[in-house]
Amino acid sequence: MLWFLLGPGPSMNRDLAERVRGNRVCAVSNAYEFAPWADVLVANDIKWWKNHPQAHQFAGRKFTANQISGVERAKPNTFGSLSNSGVLGLDVLRNLGATRVVMLGFDMHGTHFFGPYTNGCTNTSAKRREVHKNQFAEWGKRNPQVEVLNATEGTQLKCFPIVRLDEVLHS
Secondary structure, eight states: OOOEOOOOOTTOOHHHHTTTTBOEEEEEGGGGTTTTTTSSSOOOOOOHHOGGGGGOOOEEEEEEESSSSEEEEEOOOSSSSSSSSSHHHHHHHTTTSSEEEEESSSSOOOOOTTOOOSSSSOOOOHHHHHHHHHHHHHHHOOTTTTTEEEEOOTTOSSSSSOHHHHHHHTO
């Protein structure tokens, strides 16, 4: 079962989200702004949910590894409350039966498509981004039954095969 996982990196935009509309889609944190029609929204940070109250109105299923009112807890999950939201998204999609996941917007350098957070949420430091990259790599090793492809142009996340979105959409 194919899913698209949309991340909030600098490369994410509305046109990219629209290209995968009509497929199964999971948005990670602010990526839901470009895909309010997505099936799933995942954000692990308690502060993110607090500082984005409009996200609680998202019509699809909402997941976190933390205890947040109105948001489902992702179980099982690989790194619990220490998971970055993208890896938690992979956990959720695996739990929902995904056998193939195509990632978009996972640049893993710089900031977000909207720039740095200015609403009290924490911006990811370069050191923390390396921890996140390692979490993705470890997730891949622990979950070989799920094929993960990264279609993010210019990505610094190299633990999954890199593909072009057109290749996936036309295969």
